[in-house]
Amino acid sequence: MDDSVKGCIRVKFLILVVQQNFTSSHLMVQTPKNIAIIGSGLVGSLLAIYLRKQGHSITVFDRRPDIRTVEFSGRSINxxxxxxxxxxxxxxxxxxxxxxxxxxxxxxxxxxxxxxxxxxxxxxxxxxxxxxSRGILNRKMIDLAEQAGTVFQFNEKVWDVNLPEAKIYTGESEKSEWKEYEFDMIFGCDGAFSRVRHKMQRRSRFDYSQDFIxxxxxxxxxxxxxxxxxxxxxxxxxxxxxxxxxxxxxxxxxxxxxxxxxxxxxxxxxxxxxxxxxxxxxxxxxxxxxxxxxxxxxxxxxxxxxxxxMVTMKCYPWTYWNKVALVGDSAHAIVPFYGQGMNAGFEDIFVLNEQIEKFGDDWDAIFEHYQKLRKPNADAIAELSYRNFVEMSSKTADPKFLLQKKIEKRFTERHPEKWIPVYSRVTFSDRPYSEALEIGDRQEAIMKNIMQTPNIEENWDSLEVEEQILSYL
Amino acid sequence: MDDSVKGCIRVKFLILVVQQNFTSSHLMVQTPKNIAIIGSGLVGSLLAIYLRKQGHSITVFDRRPDIRTVEFSGRSINxxxxxxxxxxxxxxxxxxxxxxxxxxxxxxxxxxxxxxxxxxxxxxxxxxxxxxSRGILNRKMIDLAEQAGTVFQFNEKVWDVNLPEAKIYTGESEKSEWKEYEFDMIFGCDGAFSRVRHKMQRRSRFDYSQDFIxxxxxxxxxxxxxxxxxxxxxxxxxxxxxxxxxxxxxxxxxxxxxxxxxxxxxxxxxxxxxxxxxxxxxxxxxxxxxxxxxxxxxxxxxxxxxxxxMVTMKCYPWTYWNKVALVGDSAHAIVPFYGQGMNAGFEDIFVLNEQIEKFGDDWDAIFEHYQKLRKPNADAIAELSYRNFVEMSSKTADPKFLLQKKIEKRFTERHPEKWIPVYSRVTFSDRPYSEALEIGDRQEAIMKNIMQTPNIEENWDSLEVEEQILSYL
The missing domain is CATH 3.50.50.60 (FAD/NAD(P)-binding domain)
Structure with a gap:
C-alpha cells in the first residue's frame, strides 16, 4: 500500500471517529476492575482479550491443565x-x-x-x-490473551462462588482446603456444566433446563x-x-x-x-x-x-447484580447441528462489549441489557439447532420435504432479495437469531400452503407456484 | 363390631385373597431390604409405611428437626x-x-x-x-410411620449420594466430616430441591428443568x-x-x-x-x-x-439402576393451582406398590415400570396445574371464557356421562392424569368451535348448541 492511499484511509478513519463522537456522545471509558473469568475455553479467552482492551485486570481460572501442554481429548467436533x-x-x-x-x-x-x-x-x-480445529484455535486464543496481559491459572478448580461478594473458592477437591479469592466481578465461561451457574441455579426463581437428545x-x-x-x-x-x-x-x-x-x-x-x-x-x-x-x-x-x-441447556437470569455474568455455553448450550455454538458465544461477547461502550461504569445496566438482548437470541438458536437435528434425523428421506427445499431454493435463486433462507440468515448475517427464527416460521407457513397445490410434484417449477409464493410475501 | 360381622369380613377377605391368587398368579413377596428414605415429609413418611408393610427395614433421614417438636414455618398452603x-x-x-x-x-x-x-x-x-393442614398431617404421618417400625433420623443432613452403591453421606456441613451409610436402596423424597436428584442431575443424559412463575x-x-x-x-x-x-x-x-x-x-x-x-x-x-x-x-x-x-420441576430418569428412585416432588414439582401436589406424590407410591406386587424382588423391573408409568402422568398434571394458573391469572375476567364455562357446565348437567369436566377427571377419579389432559384438550377444541356459533351469547342455552356439542362427541 503506498503512503498516499494510507493517508486517505487515515483521513477517512478520523472522519468516522468524529462522526461517531458526534452521533453517539458517549463511547464510555471504564474504571479498571479486577475480574475473574472461570474457564479458559474459546469464549473465556476471547472475553479476556475484550476486557483487557477496556483496561481491566484479568485472571482466568481453569480446572484443567493448559491445553497448550496436553494432547487433545478426541471428543471434539471441528x-x-x-x-x-x-x-x-x-x-x-x-x-x-x-x-x-x-x-x-x-x-x-x-x-x-x-x-x-x-x-x-x-x-x-x-x-x-x-x-x-477446536484444540488449535483454543491454544491460539490463549496465546493471544496471554500476549494481551491476561493471567492464566490452570489446574485450579473452582468449587464454590460467593455471588454477592464475587468471591471464588478453589482447591484440590470439594472436601479439601479451599483458597479464597475476591474479585470485583466474575464471568462464568465454564461451559454447559458451569460451576458458576450451578451456584446461581440453587437460588430461588432461577429458571433452568437441560435436555439431552x-x-x-x-x-x-x-x-x-x-x-x-x-x-x-x-x-x-x-x-x-x-x-x-x-x-x-x-x-x-x-x-x-x-x-x-x-x-x-x-x-x-x-x-x-x-x-x-x-x-x-x-x-x-x-x-x-x-x-x-x-x-x-x-x-x-x-x-x-x-x-x-449432546444437550440443550437454557437458563435465566444470566447475571447476578453487577457481580457475576454467564457467557457462552454456561448461559446457553445448544446441539451442534447448526454449527453456531461458538459463533453464538462470541456474539455474546460482542453484544456485551456494545453495552460496555454504551454504559461505561454502570455495570448493573451493562449486565441487564446484555442478558435481555441475548436471551431471546440464545433461545432462538437453540430452537433452530434442535430443529436441524430433527430435520436431519427424520426428514431427509421424506420426498415431500426434499421437494419443498427444492422449491425454496429455486425461488431464492429467482428472488434473492425476497427470500433469504434461514440458513443464510443464521450463518451469513448478523441480524438477531430471533429474527431468523421468526421469518423462518413465516416462510415455513407459506411453504406449507404451497405444498398443498394440486400436482405440486409436476408443477413445482411453474410460474403459478412462483406467483403464488410472491402473493404470500 | 360384633364377632359374627368380623367373621363375615374375615371370610370375605379369604375369598378375595383366593380370587386374587387365582386371577393374578403372582402377588409377590419381597426379600427384606435395608432401605433409606431421604425426607420425612408427607411422601417420605407414607412411603415408609408402605415399605414397612412389605417387610423392609426403613430409616428416614431429614436435614430438619422433627416437625413434631417445632412450630410450623408459616409458609405452607393448606x-x-x-x-x-x-x-x-x-x-x-x-x-x-x-x-x-x-x-x-x-x-x-x-x-x-x-x-x-x-x-x-x-x-x-x-x-x-x-x-x-400440612403441618398437622405431617406430624400424624410421622407418628404412624414410627408406629409401623420406621426409624427416623432427624437433623441429619445428606450432602452426597453414591448412586451405584446406595451410600449416603451426612454431616454438619458440606465441608465437615461426613458419616457414611450403606443401604440396599435409597428413595429420594426430599422435595423440589432434592439432594438425591441433585446428584443424578450432574450425570450425562439426565433431563431436567425448573421454571418459576x-x-x-x-x-x-x-x-x-x-x-x-x-x-x-x-x-x-x-x-x-x-x-x-x-x-x-x-x-x-x-x-x-x-x-x-x-x-x-x-x-x-x-x-x-x-x-x-x-x-x-x-x-x-x-x-x-x-x-x-x-x-x-x-x-x-x-x-x-x-x-x-413456585416452581414447575421436571426430570428424567427418576431411577438409577435398582438402587435409587425419586418419589413425589423430588421427581415432579408442580405449581399448586390444581391442588394435586400431594395427591400426585401419594399416587406415585400407590403405583410403585403395584409394581412391587407385580414384580416381587425384581427391583430393576419395579423401578423401570414405575418411572415409565408415572412420568407421562407427572408431566400431564404439571401442565394442567400450570394452565390453571394461567387461567386464573388472565382468563377469569374474560366474558367469553366465562360463557364457555357456563355452556360446558350446562351440558355436563344434561349429559353427565358424555362430558366429565377435566376438574372431575383430575380430582374425583383415579384414571391417569394424562388421560384427563388429553380428553380435556379434545373438549377444549370442541368448545372452540361452539364459541364460533353466531350469537352464541344469546343462544348458549339452546337445543341447537346442545345438539352441536353432541354431534362432535
Whole structure:
C-alpha cells in the first residue's frame, strides 16, 4: 500500500471517529476492575482479550491443565466459524490471525447412498463457513490473551462462588482446603456444566433446563495422503446422511479430516449395538463403504474415543447484580447441528462489549441489557439447532420435504432479495437469531400452503407456484 | 363390631385373597431390604409405611428437626386431599384415621367484587376435596410411620449420594466430616430441591428443568371466633379472585382458616410494591375490604411470613439402576393451582406398590415400570396445574371464557356421562392424569368451535348448541 492511499484511509478513519463522537456522545471509558473469568475455553479467552482492551485486570481460572501442554481429548467436533464469529474477532483485530488457521468451506459435499457425490453451495458467491480445529484455535486464543496481559491459572478448580461478594473458592477437591479469592466481578465461561451457574441455579426463581437428545457422537479421523494433501475435497463440509444417523468430515490444516459420527445411543443401529471390532467394521462396511478405507485406524478411533452426549441447556437470569455474568455455553448450550455454538458465544461477547461502550461504569445496566438482548437470541438458536437435528434425523428421506427445499431454493435463486433462507440468515448475517427464527416460521407457513397445490410434484417449477409464493410475501 | 360381622369380613377377605391368587398368579413377596428414605415429609413418611408393610427395614433421614417438636414455618398452603390421595391412604388402612383431621369442602365460595358471595359445587352430590393442614398431617404421618417400625433420623443432613452403591453421606456441613451409610436402596423424597436428584442431575443424559412463575405467595391466618367456630362457611374453599392476583382460604379444625395470598412479585400491584404496613393495609382495604377485618394480625402476618416462589420441576430418569428412585416432588414439582401436589406424590407410591406386587424382588423391573408409568402422568398434571394458573391469572375476567364455562357446565348437567369436566377427571377419579389432559384438550377444541356459533351469547342455552356439542362427541 503506498503512503498516499494510507493517508486517505487515515483521513477517512478520523472522519468516522468524529462522526461517531458526534452521533453517539458517549463511547464510555471504564474504571479498571479486577475480574475473574472461570474457564479458559474459546469464549473465556476471547472475553479476556475484550476486557483487557477496556483496561481491566484479568485472571482466568481453569480446572484443567493448559491445553497448550496436553494432547487433545478426541471428543471434539471441528468448528465452523461463520459471520458472527468473525465479526467478534474483527472487533479486536484478530480476524486475519485466526483465518490463518482456518479453511474456508463454501459448500456441502453430499455422499448419499447409490449416487455419485455432489455439491450444494452454502450461500452466494464468496460466502463460506470456516473449518477450525477446536484444540488449535483454543491454544491460539490463549496465546493471544496471554500476549494481551491476561493471567492464566490452570489446574485450579473452582468449587464454590460467593455471588454477592464475587468471591471464588478453589482447591484440590470439594472436601479439601479451599483458597479464597475476591474479585470485583466474575464471568462464568465454564461451559454447559458451569460451576458458576450451578451456584446461581440453587437460588430461588432461577429458571433452568437441560435436555439431552438420544443421539451421541464420536470423533474419528481421516489422515492426510502421504504427500500431506487432503484425501477429500478440502473446501467442503462432507456429509454422509443415512436417515437417523450420519457422518460428517471437516478439513484440518495438516491434510487430515476430523470426522464425527452421529448415531443413536439405543436402538437397532446404535452405539449400544456396536461393542466389538467386528461390529464396528461391519457397521462401516454396510453404511459407509467408501469412507471406511480412508479412516486408517477405524476401530482404534472407535474404541479409544469416547461417545459423547449432546444437550440443550437454557437458563435465566444470566447475571447476578453487577457481580457475576454467564457467557457462552454456561448461559446457553445448544446441539451442534447448526454449527453456531461458538459463533453464538462470541456474539455474546460482542453484544456485551456494545453495552460496555454504551454504559461505561454502570455495570448493573451493562449486565441487564446484555442478558435481555441475548436471551431471546440464545433461545432462538437453540430452537433452530434442535430443529436441524430433527430435520436431519427424520426428514431427509421424506420426498415431500426434499421437494419443498427444492422449491425454496429455486425461488431464492429467482428472488434473492425476497427470500433469504434461514440458513443464510443464521450463518451469513448478523441480524438477531430471533429474527431468523421468526421469518423462518413465516416462510415455513407459506411453504406449507404451497405444498398443498394440486400436482405440486409436476408443477413445482411453474410460474403459478412462483406467483403464488410472491402473493404470500 | 360384633364377632359374627368380623367373621363375615374375615371370610370375605379369604375369598378375595383366593380370587386374587387365582386371577393374578403372582402377588409377590419381597426379600427384606435395608432401605433409606431421604425426607420425612408427607411422601417420605407414607412411603415408609408402605415399605414397612412389605417387610423392609426403613430409616428416614431429614436435614430438619422433627416437625413434631417445632412450630410450623408459616409458609405452607393448606392441602386439598382428593381421590388419589385417599386411595393411597386407603390401601394401607389409613383413610379413616386421616379423615379425622380433615374437613370436607364440597364447594367453592366465590367472593367476587360488587356481588354477594356465591357457591360453586365441586362435583356431584357427595364429592368433596378435604382441607388438611400440612403441618398437622405431617406430624400424624410421622407418628404412624414410627408406629409401623420406621426409624427416623432427624437433623441429619445428606450432602452426597453414591448412586451405584446406595451410600449416603451426612454431616454438619458440606465441608465437615461426613458419616457414611450403606443401604440396599435409597428413595429420594426430599422435595423440589432434592439432594438425591441433585446428584443424578450432574450425570450425562439426565433431563431436567425448573421454571418459576412470576407470582409468589404468602400465608395469612383468619383466627376462629371467640367460641371456636369458623368465621366463614367451613365446608367451602374460599376464593377472592382479583384478576392477576387472588386470595384463598381453607378451613382448619381449630376454627381458623389458613389463607394464601397469590400475588405477582413485580409490577403495579405486587409484593415488590407492598413494603410498609401502610401499603399492606391499603392493599387489603382496596381489594379485600371484607376479609381485612377477619385477618386479626394482617400486617403482622404479612411481614412475619416469608414470600415464597413456585416452581414447575421436571426430570428424567427418576431411577438409577435398582438402587435409587425419586418419589413425589423430588421427581415432579408442580405449581399448586390444581391442588394435586400431594395427591400426585401419594399416587406415585400407590403405583410403585403395584409394581412391587407385580414384580416381587425384581427391583430393576419395579423401578423401570414405575418411572415409565408415572412420568407421562407427572408431566400431564404439571401442565394442567400450570394452565390453571394461567387461567386464573388472565382468563377469569374474560366474558367469553366465562360463557364457555357456563355452556360446558350446562351440558355436563344434561349429559353427565358424555362430558366429565377435566376438574372431575383430575380430582374425583383415579384414571391417569394424562388421560384427563388429553380428553380435556379434545373438549377444549370442541368448545372452540361452539364459541364460533353466531350469537352464541344469546343462544348458549339452546337445543341447537346442545345438539352441536353432541354431534362432535
Amino acid at each position: 468448528l465452523a466459524m461463520s459471520n458472527r464469529g468473525w465479526r467478534s474477532l474483527r472487533k479486536v483485530g484478530l480476524e486475519e490471525t485466526i483465518k490463518e488457521i482456518a479453511i474456508p468451506m463454501d459448500k456441502r459435499a453430499m455422499h448419499v447412498v447409490d449416487k455419485p457425490m455432489y455439491f450444494q453451495s452454502y450461500g452466494k458467491e464468496g460466502e463460506a463457513i470456516w473449518s477450525i 438420544d443421539v451421541g457422537y464420536k470423533e474419528l479421523t481421516i489422515p492426510p495422503n502421504a504427500d500431506g494433501t487432503h484425501k477429500l475435497d478440502k473446501n467442503s463440509f462432507h456429509i454422509w446422511p443415512r436417515g437417523n444417523f450420519m457422518l460428517i468430515a471437516l478439513p484440518n490444516l495438516d491434510g487430515s479430516f476430523t470426522c464425527t459420527l452421529f448415531l443413536p445411543f439405543e436402538g437397532e443401529v446404535s452405539f449400544d449395538n456396536i461393542t466389538t471390532e467386528k461390529e464396528a467394521k461391519q457397521f462401516f462396511k454396510t453404511y459407509f463403504p467408501n469412507v471406511r478405507k480412508e479412516i486408517e485406524d477405524l476401530t482404534g478411533d472407535f474404541f479409544r474415543n469416547p461417545t459423547s452426549a | 392441602l386439598a386431599m382428593s381421590n388419589r390421595g385417599w386411595r393411597s391412604l386407603r390401601k394401607v388402612g389409613l383413610e379413616e384415621t386421616i379423615k379425622e383431621i380433615a374437613i370436607p369442602m364440597d364447594k367453592r365460595a366465590m367472593h367476587v367484587v360488587d356481588k354477594p358471595m356465591y357457591f360453586q359445587s365441586y362435583g356431584k352430590e357427595g364429592e368433596a376435596i378435604w382441607s388438611i 412470576d407470582v409468589g405467595y404468602k400465608e395469612l391466618t383468619i383466627p376462629p371466633n371467640a367460641d371456636g367456630t369458623h368465621k366463614l362457611d367451613k365446608n367451602s374453599f374460599h376464593i377472592w379472585p382479583r384478576g392477576n392476583f387472588m386470595l384463598i382460604a381453607l378451613p382448619n379444625l381449630d376454627g381458623s382458616f389458613t389463607c394464601t395470598l397469590f400475588l405477582p412479585f413485580e409490577g403495579e400491584v405486587s409484593f415488590d410494591n407492598i413494603t410498609t404496613e401502610k401499603e399492606a393495609k391499603q392493599f387489603f382495604k382496596t381489594y379485600f375490604p371484607n376479609v381485612r377485618k377477619e385477618i386479626e394480625d394482617l400486617t403482622g402476618d404479612f411481614f412475619r411470613n416469608p414470600t415464597s416462589a
